[in-house]
Amino acid sequence: MVVYGVALLAACYLIGVIAGDALGALIGVQANVGGVGIAMLLLLLVSNSTSIKLQLGEATASGITFWSAMYIPIVIAMAAKQNVVAAVSSGWMAVVAGTLAVLVSFALIPVLSRLGRGAPKV
Amino acid sequence: MALDTLFDSLVELLARNGLITAFLFVGLVLALSNWLSKVVTRGQVHGSAVAIAAGLVLAYFGGVATGGSKGLADVGLFAGVGLLGGAMFRDFAIVATAYGADLGALRQAGWVGALSVVIGVVLSFVVGAAVAVAFGFTDPIAVTTIGAGAATYIVGPVTGTALGASSDVVALSVAAGLTKSILVMIGTPLVAKRIGLDNAHSALIYGGLMGTTSGVAAGLAATDPKLVPYGAMTATFYTGVGCLLGPSVLYFLVAAIL
Numbered sequence: 001m002v003v004y005g006v007a008l009l010a011a012c013y014l015i016g017v018i019a020g021d022a023l024g025a026l027i028g029v030q031a032n033v034g035g036v037g038i039a040m041l042l043l044l045l046v047s048n049s050t051s052i053k054l055q056l057g058e059a060t061a062s063g064i065t066f067w068s069a070m071y072i073p074i075v076i077a078m079a080a081k082q083n084v085v086a087a088v089s090s091g092w093m094a095v096v097a098g099t100l101a102v103l104v105s106f107a108l109i110p111v112l113s114r115l116g117r118g119a120p121k122v
Numbered sequence: 123m124a125l126d127t128l129f130d131s132l133v134e135l136l137a138r139n140g141l142i143t144a145f146l147f148v149g150l151v152l153a154l155s156n157w158l159s160k161v162v163t164r165g166q167v168h169g170s171a172v173a174i175a176a177g178l179v180l181a182y183f184g185g186v187a188t189g190g191s192k193g194l195a196d197v198g199l200f201a202g203v204g205l206l207g208g209a210m211f212r213d214f215a216i217v218a219t220a221y222g223a224d225l226g227a228l229r230q231a232g233w234v235g236a237l238s239v240v241i242g243v244v245l246s247f248v249v250g251a252a253v254a255v256a257f258g259f260t261d262p263i264a265v266t267t268i269g270a271g272a273a274t275y276i277v278g279p280v281t282g283t284a285l286g287a288s289s290d291v292v293a294l295s296v297a298a299g300l301t302k303s304i305l306v307m308i309g310t311p312l313v314a315k316r317i318g319l320d321n322a323h324s325a326l327i328y329g330g331l332m333g334t335t336s337g338v339a340a341g342l343a344a345t346d347p348k349l350v351p352y353g354a355m356t357a358t359f360y361t362g363v364g365c366l367l368g369p370s371v372l373y374f375l376v377a378a379i380l
Contacts, residue, residue, distance in 0.1 A: 009217060009218055009221075013213065016217065017213075020358075020362070023362070024362060024365075032361075032362065033359065033362030033363075033365075034358050035358065036216055036335075037354075037355050037358035037359055039213075039217045039220075040216070040217050040219075040220035040351060040354070040355050040358075041220075043217055043218075043220045043221055044221075044223055045225075047221050047222065048225055064218050066218075067214060067215050068218040068219045068221055070215050071215040071216065071339075071343065071350065072152070072170050072347060073145075073148040073149070073152060073206075074211050074215045075170075075207075075212070075215075075340045076148050076151055076170070076174055076176075076177045076207075077147075077148050077177070077203045077204075077207030078212055078336055078339070078340065079175075079177030079178050079181065079207070079336075080151075080177035080178070080181050080184070080193055080200070080203050081193045081194060081195040081203055081204045081207045081208070082177075082178060082181045082300065082304065083185060083192065083193060084179075084181045084182040084185055084193060084304065085181075085185030085193075086185070086191065086293075086296070086300060087297055087300035087304055091294075091297075092257075093253060093257040093268075093294065093298075094268075094295075094300075095297075095298075096257075097250040097253040097254065097268060097269075097271070097272045097298040098250075098272060098297070098299065098300070098301025099301060099302075099305060100249045100250075100253060100272075101246040101249045101250055101273075101298075101302050102302050102305045102306055102309060104245055104246075104249050105242060105245060105332055106309070107317075108331055109317045109324060109327055109328050110318050110324075112234060112237070112238050112241070112327045113318055113324040113327050115234060
């Protein structure tokens with residue numbers, strides 16, 4: 001059933017977010033630490049484990065792939081609710097700080113990518 | 123007169139069914155953007171990149187029209203866009219993209235991915251703090267808060283609140299983070315080829331270095347949706363690491379230097 005897939009996704013999401021909140025509280029920061037990442041790992045493990053995979057029928061899987069496909073539309077909605085006015089009207093300092101941070105980070109991507117590839121594969 | 127009432131009740135009806143209206147709205151924006159992508163840019167610019175840019179432009183006009191902080195979502199008719207584009211649906215969909223992702227690619231890039239998060243936080247922080255100093259800030263709390271804002275617009279206020287920064291400094295840090303996230307959304311598809319962002323490995327590092335969940339989410343969507351799970355995975359750890367380092371190690375460092 002399609003809803004099984006949605007429910008499985010919801011379970012992974014909630015467990016991940018709870019774990020992320022707990023992790024944040026544990027190290028004493030007021031933020032969710034990697035909740036979504038933990039949820040993604042959970043879903044990966046569940047969908048890759050052979051015993052569960054056998055039971056994930058096509059309909060069940062479509063409950064997950066639907067939300068995966070809704071990702072881009074959701075991101076467009078997200079873009080439309082950003083506080084763009086605040087970003088462009090806050091004066092030069094904030095714009096310069098944000099812009100330079102992005103440029104420097106972009107520049108470092110090829111460097112780190114090479115670093116990772118050069119390492120022996122575990 | 124009768125037409126006016128008809129119009130008003132239509133708007134009221136659409137606002138009442140906000141989320142459904144948002145589905146229709148996003149569908150129309152995407153359809154128009156795909157058409158523009160094909161006809162105007164001959165497929166050079168991805169349809170979703172056009173749609174995300176359109177979303178940002180609409181957010182600007184929404185903000186100007188209402189004076190609110192949630193872009194187009196502050197316009198009553200489009201309140202559902204705020205729900206659809208909010209953190210709950212965004213994170214739910216991001217988790218869903220992990221379905222079918224390559225576990226091997228994750229394992230292989232594990233340690234560089236983790237390293238990229240820490241480097242990403244420190245790098246953005248240093249750049250932001252340096253800019254703050256260049257613009258005449260000398261108070262370590264203010265410099266730290268603005269540097270943290272250059273990491274993400276969540277790390278900034280969390281750090282500022284923890285250190286007791288003034289609200290205008292916190293606002294500046296949010297603005298720096300917003301600028302970063304918007305620039306990552308727009309800039310990623312433009313620089314993707316040049317920085318080698320075309321595989322799972324570099325997407326993991328990209329997510330860790332950029333860190334802004336919304337920026338990474340939109341940037342990868344506009345570049346290649348297949349890369350989304352890898353970048354999103356590392357990016358979700360960034361804000362947590364930033365909130366951890368900002369008010370502690372990074373603040374002590376700034377206080378020692380200034």
